[in-house]
Amino acid sequence: MSDHDHDHHGHHHHHDHEHSELSETELRVRALESILTEKGYVDPAALDLLIDLYEKKIGPRNGVRVVAKAWSDPAYRERLMKDATAAIAELDYSGRQGEHMVVVENTPEQHNMVVCTLCSCYPHPVLGLPPVWYKSAPYRSRAVSDPRGVLRDFAVTLPDITKIRVWDSTAEIRYLVLPMRPEGTEGWSEQQLAELVTRDSMIGTGLPKQPSEAA
Amino acid sequence: MDLTPQQAMRAAVAVPGVPRDEDGPVFREPWEARAFAMALALHEAGVFTWKEWAETLGEQIKRAQAEGDPDTGETYYRHWLATLEALVAAKGVTTSDVLHRYRDAWDHAADRTPHGAPIELRAEDFGK
Numbered sequence: 001m002s003d004h005d006h007d008h009h010g011h012h013h014h015h016d017h018e019h020s021e022l023s024e025t026e027l028r029v030r031a032l033e034s035i036l037t038e039k040g041y042v043d044p045a046a047l048d049l050l051i052d053l054y055e056k057k058i059g060p061r062n063g064v065r066v067v068a069k070a071w072s073d074p075a076y077r078e079r080l081m082k083d084a085t086a087a088i089a090e091l092d093y094s095g096r097q098g099e100h101m102v103v104v105e106n107t108p109e110q111h112n113m114v115v116c117t118l119c120s121c122y123p124h125p126v127l128g129l130p131p132v133w134y135k136s137a138p139y140r141s142r143a144v145s146d147p148r149g150v151l152r153d154f155a156v157t158l159p160d161i162t163k164i165r166v167w168d169s170t171a172e173i174r175y176l177v178l179p180m181r182p183e184g185t186e187g188w189s190e191q192q193l194a195e196l197v198t199r200d201s202m203i204g205t206g207l208p209k210q211p212s213e214a215a
Numbered sequence: 216m217d218l219t220p221q222q223a224m225r226a227a228v229a230v231p232g233v234p235r236d237e238d239g240p241v242f243r244e245p246w247e248a249r250a251f252a253m254a255l256a257l258h259e260a261g262v263f264t265w266k267e268w269a270e271t272l273g274e275q276i277k278r279a280q281a282e283g284d285p286d287t288g289e290t291y292y293r294h295w296l297a298t299l300e301a302l303v304a305a306k307g308v309t310t311s312d313v314l315h316r317y318r319d320a321w322d323h324a325a326d327r328t329p330h331g332a333p334i335e336l337r338a339e340d341f342g343k
Contacts, residue, residue, distance in 0.1 A: 020325040020334050025296065027325075029246045031317035032253060032299060034336055035309050042256045050218040050255070051248045062243075118330060124244045171330060 021171065052132065060199035063126035063176060065091055067202060068194035070103075071181040081105060084176065088126060101126070104167055105178040106204075111162050112177045113151070113204030115143035116169040123174035127202060134203065144168075154205045177204040184211045218255050226255055229265035230272065232291060247292040254299055262306050271305075272298045316341060 022030065036042035066088055070077040080087040084101040101123060104112040116122065120135040133139050142150050147164045151157070158164070167175040179201040185193060188211075195214045200206025220239055227233040227240040233251075234241050242248040258265060275294045276284075284290055304311050320340035328334045 020328045020330050020332070022321060022325045022334070025293065026246055027318045027321045028296060028300070028314070029249050029253075030321045030336075031314055032296075032303070033249065034317050034321075035313060036253060036256070036303070039308060041260050041262070041308065042253055046218050046256065047249060047252045050220070050223065050252050051245070053220055061241075119332075128242065129245050129248065 051129065060127050060197075060202065062088075062091070062128075063123070063199070063202045064194050064197040066103075066126060066176070067178060067197045068190045070178055071185075071193050072188070072190045077178075080178070100173050101176060102167075102173055103176050103178050104165070106180045108159075108180075109161065109163060111151075111158050111164050111204065112167060112175070113143060113147055113164060114167050114169060114175045114177060115140055117141070117144060121169035121171055121174060123169075123176050126176055127199060131199070151205065154200065156205065156207055177202050179208045182208050182210055218252060218259065222255055222259060223251070226251075226258065226265060230269050232272075232276075234291065242292070243289075244292075247295075250292055250296050250299060254295065257299075257303070257308075262308060263302055268298065268302065271302055275301070 033042060033044065033047070037044055066080065069091070070080050076087065076090075079090075080103050084103040087103075088101055104114075106112055116134075117140050120130050122130040122134065139150065143166055147166050148158070151164070169175055179197070181193070182196055185196070192214070196209045196211070198206050198208060201208045224235075224239045227235040240248075240251055242251065254268065257263065258268065272294060275298050279290070279294060300311070300314055303309050304314070317336075319342065320336055321334070323340040323342070324336050325334050327340075
């Protein structure tokens with residue numbers, strides 16, 4: 001039995017993305033950065049350094065709200081699984097145009113993990129900026145060839161019966177993992193549940209916090 | 216040339232409307248953080264004061280609202296970007312012609328770059 005199902009999704013890159021595209025906004029931002037760099041006003045390395053500081057807080061908050069709501073509201077969970085783009089938009093996070101969101105749900109039988117093997121496609125509107133490791137070549141290649149090993153590096157051990165499925169993001173389809181609601185949280189409010197949702201648990205390289213770890 | 220979180224925090228406090236939490240500014244997308252950091256770099260280089268910046272940004276937002284911008288906060292950094300473009304031209308750092316030329320060059324660069332490869336600007340991207 002295959003530990004993951006990658007090829008099925010990987011082909012999107014080749015058929016649908018012969019070339020790159022930048023949004024109008026991104027074009028303008030890059031134009032400014034090139035000019036300011038040439039003129040010596042901006043040092044791209046200094047920009048990267050500052051932006052890295054914000055990557056953790058930039059946006060998983062939106063994803064956290066989506067997951068906590070799905071855990072506490074079965075009707076919302078159903079809408080989210082059926083049409084994630086629309087269900088996420090309900091919470092007022094307008095994604096970038098053309099990005100289609102798909103939510104993949106963890107179960108005792110299947111653990112989901114998200115990667116972009118070719119670059120760093122990432123569900124920005126719900127998770128903010130990608131962590132540095134997400135963009136790194138080792139993660140991008142090993143997530144596919146050895147997902148269980150990658151999870152071990154993240155200190156995640158899954159039962160042997162849990163199959164791991166790896167989802168390869170594309171410029172058009174972005175995946176968000178819906179982790180399993182931790183046990184012992186019966187009767188918790190959406191706000192309390194939100195405390196348990198971590199960024200990595202929504203990428204699939206981590207698990208939600210346990211109730212005992214909640215702040 | 217380093218940009219520090221302390222500078223970022225001061226900027227987030229000095230400029231009205233910057234989405235932030237107790238630690239500093241928060242962003243929804245990577246380009247927003249880049250646009251923020253570029254304004255910070257220009258400020259640190261003495262190109263403008265935060266007071267000047269806030270005034271230009273305020274005018275930009277007022278104009279957009281008059282044209283029907285819903286002002287939900289979603290568009291804040293679009294106004295921020297427009298302010299950057301306006302101020303670098305006003306301060307003689309560059310001109311709107313050059314901005315357009317670079318924008319088109321990036322478009323060209325993206326077009327010839329296979330998906331997944333880093334997009335880089337080359338001389339050939341600048342058309343005649």
